[in-house]
Amino acid sequence: MSFERENIRKMSGYASGEQPEDESTLKLNTNENPYPPSPQVSKVLATFKAESLRRYPPATAARFRGLAAELHHVSPNNVIATRGGDELLRLAITTFVDPGECIGVTQPTYSLYPVLAQIQNCPIVEVPLLDNWALPENFAQQMNQSKVKLTLLVNPHAPTGTLLDYDRISLLASDLDSILLLDEAYIDFVEGPYPTTELINEHGNIIILRTLSKGYSLAGLRFGYGIAAEPLIDPMMSKTRDSYNLDHLSQLIAEAAILDQEHAKKTWLRVIDERRRLQNALLGLGLTSPPSQANFLLVSVPASCGLSAADIYQKLKEKHILVRHFGGPGLDDKLRISIGTIEENNHLLSTLEQILA
Numbered sequence: 001m002s003f004e005r006e007n008i009r010k011m012s013g014y015a016s017g018e019q020p021e022d023e024s025t026l027k028l029n030t031n032e033n034p035y036p037p038s039p040q041v042s043k044v045l046a047t048f049k050a051e052s053l054r055r056y057p058p059a060t061a062a063r064f065r066g067l068a069a070e071l072h073h074v075s076p077n078n079v080i081a082t083r084g085g086d087e088l089l090r091l092a093i094t095t096f097v098d099p100g101e102c103i104g105v106t107q108p109t110y111s112l113y114p115v116l117a118q119i120q121n122c123p124i125v126e127v128p129l130l131d132n133w134a135l136p137e138n139f140a141q142q143m144n145q146s147k148v149k150l151t152l153l154v155n156p157h158a159p160t161g162t163l164l165d166y167d168r169i170s171l172l173a174s175d176l177d178s179i180l181l182l183d184e185a186y187i188d189f190v191e192g193p194y195p196t197t198e199l200i201n202e203h204g205n206i207i208i209l210r211t212l213s214k215g216y217s218l219a220g221l222r223f224g225y226g227i228a229a230e231p232l233i234d235p236m237m238s239k240t241r242d243s244y245n246l247d248h249l250s251q252l253i254a255e256a257a258i259l260d261q262e263h264a265k266k267t268w269l270r271v272i273d274e275r276r277r278l279q280n281a282l283l284g285l286g287l288t289s290p291p292s293q294a295n296f297l298l299v300s301v302p303a304s305c306g307l308s309a310a311d312i313y314q315k316l317k318e319k320h321i322l323v324r325h326f327g328g329p330g331l332d333d334k335l336r337i338s339i340g341t342i343e344e345n346n347h348l349l350s351t352l353e354q355i356l357a
């Protein structure tokens with residue numbers, strides 16, 4: 001006999017990227033920032049007093065929210081701090097979507113979305129991207145016709161790295177009957193200004209997801225935040241969030257990291273430079289990828305290679321290099337490769353050259 005709810009019993013859960021135990025494996029499979037976090041983070045760790053853990057942490061992460069609000073020119077009431085971007089996704093679903101109501105996504109998309117929908121027992125409405133990974137013109141109409149309550153859109157898109165036009169997002173928000181959750185986990189790696197946070201002043205149905213996991217090199221910390229108009233932030237903040245969702249040490253580290261914009265930006269620029277170089281070098285090996293504005297490339301393995309994407313994934317793994325092979329519709333012949341440091345990318349390239357020779 002099972003005590004699980006029917007929908008939980010039927011689902012298989014989220015498959016995280018592989019986490020090798022040995023330090024020598026080159027990890028290019030989970031889009032972590034290849035550079036260390038701000039030195040201010042080490043300072044916080046060195047001076048943190050264990051005694052302060054006796055007390056509960058600041059309940060609403062007010063200091064962090066104040067800093068994020070300043071950075072994005074919004075009010076602290078427009079910001080919620082969460083345990084990774086993932087907690088914001090879960091909060092948005094449990095706060096705004098009843099079990100049985102539809103959640104809309106593109107196909108492909110972040111593989112956690114369908115899992116969160118299954119937990120809430122919500123059908124998923126999937127709209128396939130076009131061959132060039134663009135959003136179909138009638139995307140909003142398809143969502144509205146299916147009575148979608150929450151549309152989840154990654155931008156820059158995962159796993160392709162493609163970026164939506166700012167005006168297109170604004171139009172989409174106007175056309176949609178649902179909430180539009182813009183998942184900007186990779187926004188820090190976009191070249192040039194891209195001020196989407198302004199959209200929350202024009203559109204009462206947009207929630208923007210941000211994370212410190214990628215742009216601030218803090219995937220191990222589990223810290224993210226949401227930005228939206230107050231009527232969207234308030235119920236998550238005051239009703240559905242765990243009362244102390246962020247521990248004291250995490251809050252101090254996140255504050256130090258977001259304050260050190262200069263350090264973070266340096267890592268973004270290095271990733272952007274390496275993205276360009278890696279993409280060209282891969283092209284030289286016959287491996288194409290769409291223009292990416294994220295810290296990864298979605299690389300196609302042509303049939304002329306003589307090896308499938310799954311073969312290359314396996315051969316790289318044997319040589320202690322991890323990349324991601326999702327498989328499934330449109331992704332069978334593709335590998336998602338995170339951008340590493342110059343040395344890491346050189347190692348990847350020379351290994352790929354051997355494999356393909």
Ligand SMILES: Cc1ncc(COP(=O)(O)O)c(C=O)c1O
Pocket residue numbers: 030031083084085086087110154158183185210211212213219222223224
């Ligand atoms: C598209 C996308 N959104 C959100 C997240 C959540 O990141 P985190 O929970 O680490 O903040 C990730 C993590 O890989 C992601 O790829």
